[in-house]
Amino acid sequence: MNELLAIFRRELGGYFATPLAFIFIVIFLFTxxxxxxxxGAYYESDQADLTIFFNxxxxxYLFLIPAISMRLxxxxxxxxxxxxxxxxxxxxxxAVLGKFLAAWAFSGIAxxxxxxxxxxxxxxxxxxxxxxxxxxxxSFFMAGGYLAIGSCLSAVTRNQVIAFVVxxxxxxxxxxSGLPIVTDFFASWAPQQVLSTIxxxxxxxxxxAITRGVIDLRDIVYxxxxxxxxxxxxxxxxxxxxAG
Amino acid sequence: MGNGRKGRSGGARGRDAINxxxxxxxxxxxxxxxxxxxxxxxxxLTKQFxxxxxxxxxxxxxxxxxxLGFLGPNGAGKSTTMKMVTGFLAPSAGTARVCGHDIVASTxxxxxxxxxxxxxxxxxxxxxTRGFLTFIARVRRLSGTQADKAIDSAVEATELAGVxxxxxxxxxxxxxxxxxxxxxxxxNPPVLIMDEPTDGLDPNQKFExxxxxxxxxxxxxxxxxxxxxxxxxxxxxxxxxIDRGRIVADGTPAELMSRxxxxxxxxxTLGGRTTVExxxxxxxxxxxxxxxxxxxxxxxxFTLFPARAGEGDTLLVDAVARLAREENWQVRALYGEAGRLxxxxxxxxxxxxxxxxxx
Numbered sequence: 001m002n003e004l005l006a007i008f009r010r011e012l013g014g015y016f017a018t019p020l021a022f023i024f025i026v027i028f029l030f031t032x033x034x035x036x037x038x039x040g041a042y043y044e045s046d047q048a049d050l051t052i053f054f055n056x057x058x059x060x061y062l063f064l065i066p067a068i069s070m071r072l073x074x075x076x077x078x079x080x081x082x083x084x085x086x087x088x089x090x091x092x093x094x095a096v097l098g099k100f101l102a103a104w105a106f107s108g109i110a111x112x113x114x115x116x117x118x119x120x121x122x123x124x125x126x127x128x129x130x131x132x133x134x135x136x137x138x139s140f141f142m143a144g145g146y147l148a149i150g151s152c153l154s155a156v157t158r159n160q161v162i163a164f165v166v167x168x169x170x171x172x173x174x175x176x177s178g179l180p181i182v183t184d185f186f187a188s189w190a191p192q193q194v195l196s197t198i199x200x201x202x203x204x205x206x207x208x209a210i211t212r213g214v215i216d217l218r219d220i221v222y223x224x225x226x227x228x229x230x231x232x233x234x235x236x237x238x239x240x241x242x243a244g
Numbered sequence: 245m246g247n248g249r250k251g252r253s254g255g256a257r258g259r260d261a262i263n264x265x266x267x268x269x270x271x272x273x274x275x276x277x278x279x280x281x282x283x284x285x286x287x288x289l290t291k292q293f294x295x296x297x298x299x300x301x302x303x304x305x306x307x308x309x310x311x312l313g314f315l316g317p318n319g320a321g322k323s324t325t326m327k328m329v330t331g332f333l334a335p336s337a338g339t340a341r342v343c344g345h346d347i348v349a350s351t352x353x354x355x356x357x358x359x360x361x362x363x364x365x366x367x368x369x370x371x372x373t374r375g376f377l378t379f380i381a382r383v384r385r386l387s388g389t390q391a392d393k394a395i396d397s398a399v400e401a402t403e404l405a406g407v408x409x410x411x412x413x414x415x416x417x418x419x420x421x422x423x424x425x426x427x428x429x430x431x432n433p434p435v436l437i438m439d440e441p442t443d444g445l446d447p448n449q450k451f452e453x454x455x456x457x458x459x460x461x462x463x464x465x466x467x468x469x470x471x472x473x474x475x476x477x478x479x480x481x482x483x484x485x486i487d488r489g490r491i492v493a494d495g496t497p498a499e500l501m502s503r504x505x506x507x508x509x510x511x512x513t514l515g516g517r518t519t520v521e522x523x524x525x526x527x528x529x530x531x532x533x534x535x536x537x538x539x540x541x542x543x544x545x546f547t548l549f550p551a552r553a554g555e556g557d558t559l560l561v562d563a564v565a566r567l568a569r570e571e572n573w574q575v576r577a578l579y580g581e582a583g584r585l586x587x588x589x590x591x592x593x594x595x596x597x598x599x600x601x602x603x
Contacts, residue, residue, distance in 0.1 A: 006382035010368070017370040017411070080366035084427070087330040087362065088383050089355040243334045244293050 003090045007098030008105075015106050028064055028110045032056065036117070049127045053117055054135045054211045058175050058203055061146050066167035068107060069150025070160045072099050073238065077158040086242065096235045100151050100227075107143040111136065131213035138210030141223040142203055146171050148230035155237040174226075178202030282307050283357075283435050283465035284329065288338030291324050298324045300489035301338065306465045308434070311457060313480030313497075314469040317593050321489040322469040323363050326439050329467075330360045342435055356384075359433035361441055365424030369413035373404055373423055376412060377430060384431040398426040401456055417444040425453065429460065436466045442475060454479045473585040483585075487593040501583030509581045510548040510560050515574035519544050522573060529563050543576055
């Protein structure tokens with residue numbers, strides 16, 4: 001537990017030691033605002049809620065989260081510091097979890113800094129703040145999902161660009177697996193059971209359910225399971241590299 | 245995740261059992277020369293990368309008080325061996341015990357006993373020296389005043405006080421190496437493993453690091469790998485040469501030097517132009533097998549090899565001195581050689597020669 005905390009603190013501090021954190025947060029907030037107000041025509045919608053705002057989250061995460069996660073392990077491998085990390089008395093799970101939690105906390109900080117949106121909507125109208133909170137919660141869990149995927153894929157390569165591109169691709173599949181782009185491919189031949197299973201992997205489906213203000217345990221369980229699965233895969237990937 | 249690690253190690257131990265009889269023989273040659281308790285026991289350690297065997301059933305042990313110099317050409321398996329002993333790489337077969345903890349079965353316990361400086365001294369470049377050492381202290385479960393004390397003494401020993409607040413990325417190579425050293429000795433480990441600790445240091449820094457290793461040697465077992473053969477003579481109590489994954493020589497630096505063809509040879513440097521005449525006179529001395537002549541500028545160095553190595557070297561030096569006096573030669577230098585480590589190294593590690601020379 002000490003080791004987990006030490007790694008968490010180091011990693012989180014690492015984001016702020018370089019301009020990375022600043023640049024990421026600025027761009028995150030800027031695109032978030034631009035998408036919501038221009039692309040999403042927030043004012044014209046005349047709705048005092050944050051549905052439009054949240055609807056852009058999966059698509060923004062799709063590209064921004066792999067930018068955080070790509071360095072998690074690939075960077076350690078490239079710089080050689082992984083040899084230091086893995087020869088320290090740190091259990092593998094603590095290293096994997098510590099890195100992931102730090103990245104998740106960082107994305108949580110970026111998300112929390114969108115609070116002016118919440119102030120705006122409360123100023124303009126009278127939204128259901130429970131629904132808004134649920135949206136934030138859902139968005140946070142979804143970010144965790146993308147991060148876990150990216151973390152695992154970062155562990156299989158020392159090249160950050162590869163880690164980024166593959167993470168975006170895999171994240172994209174997980175994002176849209178409920179949409180026709182994926183389901184149509186299976187619809188003609190796969191049984192309905194398989195189809196709905198594939199669709200149930202979709203981030204969008206689960207996220208939209210939460211943003212409607214219904215925090216269904218199943219949606220939370222979905223994201224937690226997804227995160228756990230990808231982190232275990234990440235641990236296995238790191239361990240396999242040890243075996244050479 | 246932890247289970248994945250254990251599962252794998254189980255497999256490795258199974259394979260290990262098959263190799264055990266072989267490796268016992270290998271490790272038998274090298275039981276703690278200094279007589280202290282063995283802190284590192286390496287047994288049949290093997291690493292295969294695909295079809296390539298990087299380390300081939302290596303076995304040796306290192307006792308408290310020993311400074312073991314790990315020598316070998318690039319790619320001989322030095323670093324791979326160190327990576328396995330420190331738990332970074334999983335052995336394909338065999339194992340190592342560090343202070344009684346098996347590196348495969350109880351990795352973390354073994355790792356707590358080890359201070360490790362990996363090749364190239366990797367660190368987290370975006371951290372300051374202080375931040376980095378604090379992180380290491382936390383991971384090593386040192387906290388509060390205990391951590392402060394450990395950091396202070398490591399910083400003092402490696403002379404890092406001036407760069408504590410600088411990001412490691414901005415430091416020179418020498419400082420970065422010393423940060424790596426500080427990190428390795430932070431928790432005062434009983435076992436210290438350092439992969440080329442003086443690489444990239446200037447002669448003054450090299451001297452300081454050697455002094456530091458010398459100071460720590462008494463109550464630790466230390467393994468260093470190096471390309472610098474003079475270093476072996478300067479700080480190591482024992483040297484181990486490996487070539488293509490196998491141990492080809494193991495002994496004190498003096499023992500290794502005694503395997504040199506220069507062992508007990510006599511070196512004579514003369515000034516003036518008496519070369520041909522002097523060579524003939526020297527050749528006529530009793531007990532000389534051969535003479536090598538190497539002119540250099542105004543001087544000429546003769547190397548005299550005795551007919552029977554290991555005998556009468558002082559007699560030979562005396563005889564040469566007497567001859568020089570009689571002939572009125574301008575003697576610039578005259579000494580009996582202990583042997584040349586670089587020559588032994590080259591002979592043992594040149595491809596083809598390695599296997600046959602094995603102890």
